[in-house]
Amino acid sequence: MILDASCQLVYVASEEVPTVFMLRPRSGLGQWVMREEFHLHPEVPVVEYTDLYGNLCQRVVMPPGEFHVFVQYRVRVPDKLDSCPTALVAPVGNLPTDVLLYLLPSRYCQSDRLIDFAMSIVGDMPETYERVAAIHDWIHQKIRYDGTASDSSTSALETADTRRGVCRDFAHLGIALCRALSIPARMVVGFLNELQPMDLHAWFEAFVGGRWYTFDATQPRTTGNRIVIAYGRDAADVALATMFGNFTMTRMCVTVKPTDFFEVK
Amino acid sequence: MILDASCQLVYVASEEVPTVFMLRPRSGLGQWVMREEFHLHPEVPVVEYTDLYGNLCQRVVMPPGEFHVFVQYRVRVPDKLDSCPTALVAPVGNLPTDVLLYLLPSRYCQSDRLIDFAMSIVGDMPETYERVAAIHDWIHQKIRYDGTASDSSTSALETADTRRGVCRDFAHLGIALCRALSIPARMVVGFLNELQPMDLHAWFEAFVGGRWYTFDATQPRTTGNRIVIAYGRDAADVALATMFGNFTMTRMCVTVKPTDFFEVK
């Protein structure tokens, strides 16, 4: 499917606010960015760099006053995502070196404290993809989606306790539980077609059978038609805007819709 | 100035041809990519990665038959480039570590063999930006632009000898002469507004006074309005398409034109 997605952000600040945006998707990894727009108004100098995870980051100093950000993408994405119940959880000693990092606990995913909890979910299941599927199912069934129950400081430990949260909490808990079982897991942020209500979205990936698989515990079965914007250990790494100062966001508008149109001009 | 640039490439191959494209400009570094399109036809899987120089590279296997590549950019670029006659050539011991690499000789820039030649151009000039300007002027005046005099294997050593070549030869010679004087220098490929005839273009940058400055020895004075696609040590690093196999390029069409239009939608 080819998706057209856009995100409009308007901020108001009374002072300069240094900001790092992470709003430029990468091609490859299952998606192809056919078209992309990125506008800042007023125009300010930008430094783009690649962070430790390979995400493209845009550093700016947001000036006082109103500041507009508008991004728009046309991306070819897979309609259906791969799954593989028989894929094996690799012994840690066999994992690729660049994946080891995703075994460590992080700000919102205190996997070191959730080992017993994770074991209680998977029991004596075989060490395969099905363990991650069981974690996904458990979260989907036991955690209630509730936009009032958490905020930007809520971690997996708290979500495991309150059993309420939003997409990022679902993802953090899934990641923490995977890592607690020595399965590498990472956070993904991006767009999901037909999300209700439309918004930016977060989910997670787990590394089994030698590759990453996608899981979205807000859904009973993880659907395709997603645009990935950034990967990281957890939300601390992949905020679409990390801002250092006082500001108000006065508008945020996200759109995603399929397009039939594709013609090489 | 805001430039609209495009490049259309058509290849015909009788076998699969593994290819690395380098056709996705980065923002920052003086330019802002407002809009970008990248189409391949037929659609093939792509892996995008960042090379050692920070360039975004797209790996594909070009299938047999006709293969179309079309990229289009809208980029805000500076009208005029900075120059600074008093900027000092830094002692090597004071250079940033990530710049040292650009002092080494490379495939097309045998700086180790051009030390006497470089010294003959700059004589006892002070160790400033003016040395690079003198190299630029020497090349501009002494090397004749001649599309028949060189090919993709021609190096700076040969150009210094034949005194004929095209933009990449001018750039290679400029780079080699700078490095021969312990001034870091790198290759740039991209688009130049009003280039006659329009084509992809190559030029070089030299590191003096703590930053990179742009030099284009095909011009008497280096103008602005350039879109940078990639940086590297020399043309071996920054080919816009590195292809491993037999193919024919049946079409290449490059356009660049200023646009007045800019509206946040």
Added chain:
Amino acid sequence: MILDASCQLVYVASEEVPTVFMLRPRSGLGQWVMREEFHLHPEVPVVEYTDLYGNLCQRVVMPPGEFHVFVQYRVRVPDKLDSCPTALVAPVGNLPTDVLLYLLPSRYCQSDRLIDFAMSIVGDMPETYERVAAIHDWIHQKIRYDGTASDSSTSALETADTRRGVCRDFAHLGIALCRALSIPARMVVGFLNELQPMDLHAWFEAFVGGRWYTFDATQPRTTGNRIVIAYGRDAADVALATMFGNFTMTRMCVTVKPTDFFEVK
């Protein structure tokens, strides 16, 4: 001063235990590794890699049975560390890009939850090195060193509450409080001469006035004569051994002593 340091570790495991050691100090950064030894017994294959922070990591699969690790270093280190009360806290917009990472919250340093607390310590102090010094002093005076009060899952938030902990807890709290004030801070692990009782040690660095400064809140005034082994965001990144499996550590012996001897052979 030239320090001789060693660390002997003995593990016993009943199964294979994939392990990542971080036991090879880097030169530069104020220290010079004159001599280094690294022995594993039994000998097993090792893959060495550089992690995201530049630390040298050694991957092994520890075999069942007894496993010995012995490292020994001779390192020239500064007797006194720099301090600079007038060094300015940089606006985030002016920080080097590779330092931004150290502003983010992490597993053990939930800086996002400690902003008010950090402000209560520094009040209206000028935005300089003195803010970090005030944090250091506050921790040194208010947190009691207590080896029974924390474990490997204890975070800065908990230490701020219980006001007891060990060197890593002191460091985590210092880091979290700095980041809460938008001052980049990172964890350091290594050896400290004359530590009582001798053990591996942890402290922190803060980035002010364009460089990193060392702070050790277990001391009234931070002394020199330290060997740095690794840097990271917090203890999750810089464990000297990250082990995935069941094992017992049956011996750990750390020595540090000054040496007068230095002769180029």
Added chain:
Amino acid sequence: MILDASCQLVYVASEEVPTVFMLRPRSGLGQWVMREEFHLHPEVPVVEYTDLYGNLCQRVVMPPGEFHVFVQYRVRVPDKLDSCPTALVAPVGNLPTDVLLYLLPSRYCQSDRLIDFAMSIVGDMPETYERVAAIHDWIHQKIRYDGTASDSSTSALETADTRRGVCRDFAHLGIALCRALSIPARMVVGFLNELQPMDLHAWFEAFVGGRWYTFDATQPRTTGNRIVIAYGRDAADVALATMFGNFTMTRMCVTVKPTDFFEVK
């Protein structure tokens, strides 16, 4: 085998000479650095960094006067190196991304100009390890070892012509011929046990069958017992000392000898 190797270098300079040493071997990759010493006299500040190829580099500014460098290693190395006649040359499209770089021409390895020459050596041999073995054999038989025939600016193109050279010329030619056949190849510098006369040494590696294999065209059959110091595209990348200024090397003494001694202290 466990090898003790040392290298003593003495330089005399009349001015400050910025220098990058590459004298710290990495563990893993088939070798284990059990002990290492690195002394500079007089003591000067050093910055250590990792270059684009993962080599550890030491930046110093050599002061005027006499400057001593002494390194000593004890390294466990394989007695015999792997070979695998049936290992397949991978289609470029299947190569790991980080290996692609080693297909490009470089300063001393103008592979783009040696395609016909390389084809004339391998003819219609199957696309396996044997092609590299044939290149190795050709060089060993046809190129005469001659210390007077080349210097630090000699490239593979010239060696192919003069058919004389030293170890680095043998390696450059081997690398260039492999790359001309789309086989990734890289330069290695280090120590070889029983080299006659003892000196630093250079050889090459080729990537076939999914891994790197070692080839030393100065030998009829490549022997083991080598210590690797650095990897790179060619000698421009892996000079053990890259110096920017005027100096004289007044002494260079290299030793390598097997040791039986190994005891965990």
